[in-house]
Amino acid sequence: MAPKVLVSDKLSETAVQIFRDRGIDVDFEPTLGKDKEKLLEVIGQYDGLAIRSATKVTADVLEKATNLKVIGRAGIGVDNVDIPAASQKGAIVMNTPFGNSITTAEHAIAMMFAVARQIPEADASTQAGKWEKSKFMGVELTAKTLGVIGCGNIGSIAAERGKGLKMKVIAFDPFLSQERADKLGVEKVELDELLSRADFITLHVPLTDKTKGILNAENIAKTKKGVRIINCARGGLVDEAALAEAIKSGHVAGAAFDVFEVEPATESPLFGLPNVVCTPHLGASTTEAQENVALQVAEQISDYLLTGAVTNALNMPSVTAEEAKVMGPWIKLAEHLGAFVGQMTEEPIKELNVILDGVASQMNVKALDCAVLAGLLKPTNAEINMVSAPVIAKDRGIKTATTTQDKSGVFDGYIKIVVKTANRERSIAGTVFSDGKPRFIQIKGINIDAEIGAHMLYTTNRDEPGIIGALGETMGKHGVNIANFTLGRKDAGGDAIALLYVDAPVEDSVQNALKSTGKFQNVSSLSFAI
Numbered sequence: 036m037a038p039k040v041l042v043s044d045k046l047s048e049t050a051v052q053i054f055r056d057r058g059i060d061v062d063f064e065p066t067l068g069k070d071k072e073k074l075l076e077v078i079g080q081y082d083g084l085a086i087r088s089a090t091k092v093t094a095d096v097l098e099k100a101t102n103l104k105v106i107g108r109a110g111i112g113v114d115n116v117d118i119p120a121a122s123q124k125g126a127i128v129m130n131t132p133f134g135n136s137i138t139t140a141e142h143a144i145a146m147m148f149a150v151a152r153q154i155p156e157a158d159a160s161t162q163a164g165k166w167e168k169s170k171f172m173g174v175e176l177t178a179k180t181l182g183v184i185g186c187g188n189i190g191s192i193a194a195e196r197g198k199g200l201k202m203k204v205i206a207f208d209p210f211l212s213q214e215r216a217d218k219l220g221v222e223k224v225e226l227d228e229l230l231s232r233a234d235f236i237t238l239h240v241p242l243t244d245k246t247k248g249i250l251n252a253e254n255i256a257k258t259k260k261g262v263r264i265i266n267c268a269r270g271g272l273v274d275e276a277a278l279a280e281a282i283k284s285g286h287v288a289g290a291a292f293d294v295f296e297v298e299p300a301t302e303s304p305l306f307g308l309p310n311v312v313c314t315p316h317l318g319a320s321t322t323e324a325q326e327n328v329a330l331q332v333a334e335q336i337s338d339y340l341l342t343g344a345v346t347n348a349l350n351m352p353s354v355t356a357e358e359a360k361v362m363g364p365w366i367k368l369a370e371h372l373g374a375f376v377g378q379m380t381e382e383p384i385k386e387l388n389v390i391l392d393g394v395a396s397q398m399n400v401k402a403l404d405c406a407v408l409a410g411l412l413k414p415t416n417a418e419i420n421m422v423s424a425p426v427i428a429k430d431r432g433i434k435t436a437t438t439t440q441d442k443s444g445v446f447d448g449y450i451k452i453v454v455k456t457a458n459r460e461r462s463i464a465g466t467v468f469s470d471g472k473p474r475f476i477q478i479k480g481i482n483i484d485a486e487i488g489a490h491m492l493y494t495t496n497r498d499e500p501g502i503i504g505a506l507g508e509t510m511g512k513h514g515v516n517i518a519n520f521t522l523g524r525k526d527a528g529g530d531a532i533a534l535l536y537v538d539a540p541v542e543d544s545v546q547n548a549l550k551s552t553g554k555f556q557n558v559s560s561l562s563f564a565i
Contacts, residue, residue, distance in 0.1 A: 038104075038340040040083035043068035043090045046109060050085075050329035057337045059083075075099050083107065083336045086115070094120040105339050107332040110319065111135060113349060122350045129335050129347050132423050133188060134328035135319035140192035142318045143237050143267040144200075146291035149312045150263050151176055151235075153289075156310065174234075174288075177201045182233025184249065185268065186211045186221065187416070188430065190239030194221050205229055208240075210415060212383045212432030230257040235265065241416045242269035252277035260286055267293040267318045270300075279304035282311065293318050349420050362398050366406045368465045368473035369450055371487050371563050373410025375475070376454045376461050378561050379493070386434045386455040387411065390464075393448030396439035404437055407452055449476060475521075481532050483523040488536035489565045494549065495557040498524040498531040505552045506533060513545045 039060040042051055046065070054061035062081075067073055068090030078084070078100045085107045086092065092106055097120045106116055108130045121128050149155060152173035160167050181197040183190050186208040197204045204221040207229045216223040226249075229236070236258070240246045250264065250273040258264075264287060266273050275296055281287040282305075289310035295303055298316060305311050319325075338344040345351060369389075389407050391400060408424035419427060428435060442448065451464035464477040465487075475485040479495075492510075496502055503522070510517055519536035541560040549558045 038082040039080060040085060040336060040340070041067070041078070041081040042085045043074065044085070044087035044109075045089075046085060046087070046329040046333070047326055049326070050109075050333040053330065053333035054337060057341060059337055059340060071096070078103065083340055085109065085332055085336055088112065088115055090115065092116040092121065097121055097124045097126065100124065100126065105129065105336055107336040109134075109325075109328040109332040118350050127339065127345060127351045128349045129332065129339075129345075130349060131328040131331040131335070132347060132420075133426075134331055135324045136189045136192055138321045138324035139267055139318040140189050140196060140239075141321075142293060142314075143189075143193050143239070143265050144196045146265050146267060146293065146312055146314070147176065147181075147235055147237065147263070150265065150289040150291040150310060153310055155312050176235070178203070179234040180205060180232050182207070182229040182236040183221070184208075184226070184229065184236065184238045185240030185246075186216070186219070187239065187427065189268075190237075191219055191430070193237055193239060194219055202235075205232060209381055210383055210412075210431050212385060215430065215432040226254070227257060230254055231259060233259060233262060235263050237265040238268045238272050240268055240272065242271050243415065243417065245415070247271050248274055250274065250278070252280075255281050255287065258287065261288045263287070263289040263291070265291045267291075270294040270296045270298060276304045279308060282308050347420070347423065362402065364467045364471045364473055365395060365398060365450070366402060368467055369403045369406035370410035370413075371473055371475075372450060372452050372463050372465050373407040374413065374563055375410075375463050375478075375493075375561060376452060377411040377414040379461060379559060380454060380456060382456045382458065383431070384411070384433050384454055384456055386436070386453075387428075388436045388438060388453045390438045390440065390451040390453070391448075392440050392444070392451070393442035393446065395448040395450050396441070397448075400437055400439065403450065404435065407450075408435070411452075411454070446476070451477070475534065478523070478532055478534070479530065481523040481525055481530065483521050483532070483534060485521040485534045486519045486536055487563055487565070488518060489563055490537050490540050491561045491563065492533075492535040492537060492541045492546075493557070493559045493561055494533045494535075494555045496531050496533070496555045498526070498528050499554075502531070502533065502554060505549070505554050506535065509545065509548050509552070510535070510537070513542070513548065515539065515541060515545060 037058055037060045040054055042063045051063045078096055082102055083105045087109050094117050103126045105127045111130055111132045113130055116128055118128050153171045157171040179202050181202040181204045183194045183206040186206040194204045198220055205224045206221045207224055207226045211223055252274055255277055291312040293314045294316055335346045389404055405421040405424055408428050409419055409421045412419045412424050412427055446466045449464050449466040453462045465473055465475045467473050473487055516538040517535050521534045524531035546558045549555055
């Protein structure tokens, strides 16, 4: 019997035809997604579900989806899908993460033109019957310096477009390698230098703890007088109130925003200010982009239902069902190892070597590699998954290598990763015990046995008396409960480490208190998706 797919949102007829051409039984009901009761009534008939944003795939919908094997979202955002519930149900969740890149980058360039020449205000004035030619004095883009904050998939396209406009392009991205920068023809700089030099600044980074408020009052004050700021990435990257004050003072000449801290944006400190251009999150809104993601999701769902091929899955590695039973804990371990190093490394990663020993070397090597990369890169972009991670790593110029070897120690198998930057090398190893729980067994060449928790604290120090006391006293004083405590050292009096599994994230104030004791070389709060 042919697989059956429901298209419950507005996908193009061309996308729907892809299902038919490949022999899949498809029902095209573009308004059904808005009728939850009807969706609950019929969803049990289908093997696949193709959606945009209108259909809400909640836990109760999934409960009724007795045959559902795959959910495909035409677009990158999957806020309307309960991914944990889908995973528990055994349904793969796919998206199309790269289908909107060109459209979003082009919108940023369009916004840059609009704010450079005051086009919206000039249009409104002219259509009102005025002829205020002298009022709207603009600036050229040619020979100006474009500062790109975030030079990943979309940012690199914006940079290339800027170069095509004969602009000088500089980029800040801690994970942009010099090789990749050279290939793009951009100058790699630190954030402060970009702020001081750029005539136009465009942001293309995800919203994370590290990027939230990246253009706050302090950083806006560091910008070149007369700068124009474009944000078509995520609301919250720029302090809108601080930017509004900088525009009022004349320090910032203009701004163009497609995204806002609160959306839908019915009010903002930026609204009504001179030479501020605002659009309602139109970055992905072109006919071509909407068509591209629709075609992609139809192909991906068809591939999975007909051949088992998995593309752009958010909740499943590229492994068979038989492999998944054995590999699940090892996949999780690989992600944890990558996440440890990813959270500890704030400079561009040049090389990654994954060493698979014993039983780990007999598993799906590619899946384990992808899991390591996903963990490594996810601290900088929560949307990265095991499928997109290798593409993003390649774009960032990270050289990856995998070594497999026969059992070489006391464990049946282990995974070790070694990461190199321009200035240092980091390594960490782990294994899976018979209870199926991943463990860290070595950090910096120091043997340990550490249970992995959602919230952890990592410290480095010299092996000397008082370390345990300093940790226990400081954590207790700040009300941080320790669930598990692991110590390790190379030699007596030499390098030592501590890894604490705690019940809640360790706040900056606690970390600063530990640093102030003078006993620790490094204090880092870490988090893991358990």
